Amino acid sequence: MAKEYTFHDMTRRRLLGAAGMGGLSLLTAPAFAQRMIDLHATGGPGTRPLTDDFPQKRAMVLQRTSPPWLETPFDTFDKGVFTPNDQHFVSWHWADFPSEPDLDSYRLTVRGHVNQPLSLTIHEILNDFPRIELAAVAQCAGNSRIYMQPRVAGAQWANGSMSNALWTGIPLKAVLDRAGVKAGALQVRFGGMDKVILPESPAFLKSIDIDHARDGEVMLAFGMNGEQLPLLNGFPLKLVVPGWCAVYWIKMLSDIEVLDQPDTNYWTARGYRLPNTPFGNVKPGDSNFKLIPVTRNVPRSFITNIRSGDTIKTGAPTEARGIAFGGDCGVAKVDLSLDGGKNWLPTQLGKDEGKYSFRQWQTRFALPARGDYDLMIRCTNTKGEAQPAFPIWNPAGYMSNTIETTHVSAA
Numbered sequence: 001m002a003k004e005y006t007f008h009d010m011t012r013r014r015l016l017g018a019a020g021m022g023g024l025s026l027l028t029a030p031a032f033a034q035r036m037i038d039l040h041a042t043g044g045p046g047t048r049p050l051t052d053d054f055p056q057k058r059a060m061v062l063q064r065t066s067p068p069w070l071e072t073p074f075d076t077f078d079k080g081v082f083t084p085n086d087q088h089f090v091s092w093h094w095a096d097f098p099s100e101p102d103l104d105s106y107r108l109t110v111r112g113h114v115n116q117p118l119s120l121t122i123h124e125i126l127n128d129f130p131r132i133e134l135a136a137v138a139q140c141a142g143n144s145r146i147y148m149q150p151r152v153a154g155a156q157w158a159n160g161s162m163s164n165a166l167w168t169g170i171p172l173k174a175v176l177d178r179a180g181v182k183a184g185a186l187q188v189r190f191g192g193m194d195k196v197i198l199p200e201s202p203a204f205l206k207s208i209d210i211d212h213a214r215d216g217e218v219m220l221a222f223g224m225n226g227e228q229l230p231l232l233n234g235f236p237l238k239l240v241v242p243g244w245c246a247v248y249w250i251k252m253l254s255d256i257e258v259l260d261q262p263d264t265n266y267w268t269a270r271g272y273r274l275p276n277t278p279f280g281n282v283k284p285g286d287s288n289f290k291l292i293p294v295t296r297n298v299p300r301s302f303i304t305n306i307r308s309g310d311t312i313k314t315g316a317p318t319e320a321r322g323i324a325f326g327g328d329c330g331v332a333k334v335d336l337s338l339d340g341g342k343n344w345l346p347t348q349l350g351k352d353e354g355k356y357s358f359r360q361w362q363t364r365f366a367l368p369a370r371g372d373y374d375l376m377i378r379c380t381n382t383k384g385e386a387q388p389a390f391p392i393w394n395p396a397g398y399m400s401n402t403i404e405t406t407h408v409s410a411a
């Protein structure tokens, strides 16, 4: 039974989202205790402070203060497949967004190539449409960028610009149907309540194709793990595009425009592009490749209970566990290697929370003799796509899904 989200609920609790935000724009440097976290990254600075200075967030890895880039601490992923709301990662392009969105004046506009433009109140969004619920991983296209060698420009995310949640909302299709999409519609463009800082900067907008927008799964979400959205994750409404990179998941969603021409806005037409090569992989210095937009997620898997540098007792039965996701389809299998990828052992998959969700895996192993070992974990999705063994590199640092290696020693 889906939790009831009522207008009253959201109004009464909206102030939660504002706590502490007044001071956020004034923060230039973290003013809190400097507990540092080691991201195990080479080729540049590899540590970051942990911060609990942001509203509705517990300790997060601080990548940048304003606009906030906050990473989910990796040990969170060992505790379950759903990332708690107060540890769901945060990323914004522009620092100018409301610290207390006013629900009374909030409107979601639906306009463009439609028969009947709409201006929906939060009350109408909550009450006038069917509800849907699904689990889906939100992952920044630049997740794990810090591990690309040589390093590339952009947020130096380790593996924590991804999070999984159970999303509750209404199908985008239902809203588009109410507006009545005209024949000849090509794309749907989404914008939020955030504003550019410099007038010449392009507003952050993203578009998806009309058929994708009407697939019944793309969702306007107001609920996240049974709660309202945290402010920094897009309160009061967030576009959820299951299986696609989080860059499409517009936060503080306020505008939906149906286009009868391809979107020419910077962020759709030019930004967020990767090489049109297998796994988006190229060599530094290469330039003979085409760029294509980042779109769907690709399979990934992680060991969450063992970290590089750990020592394991020789011969002792040892538990390995972690998470995996298939990308834009489910997880078919997750395999573990104890010998740097020569041999692979099957693992047991945990509960299936839906094909876009994290899935837990676990197994037991023993390291036969003293020495150093490279543990590797590999996800194969239900389309038969497996993670590659070679390191992926591209100039923007997008869509890395190389098999993860954990260096341990048996003693």
Ligand SMILES: Nc1nc2c(c(=O)[nH]1)N[C@H]1C(S)=C(S)[C@@H](COP(=O)(O)O)O[C@H]1N2
Pocket: 088, 089, 090, 091, 092, 093, 094, 138, 139, 140, 141, 191, 192, 193, 194, 204, 232, 233, 234, 246, 247, 248, 249, 250, 251, 252, 253
């Ligand atoms: N309105 C708005 N939505 C946005 C963005 C933004 O800058 N503004 N950034 C996008 C990117 S690149 C990412 S990775 C996700 C981050 O979502 P989160 O902060 O809820 O984790 O939001 C996406 N939606």
Ligand SMILES: [Mo]
Pocket: 091, 139, 140, 141, 142, 246, 247
């Ligand atoms: Mo992102």
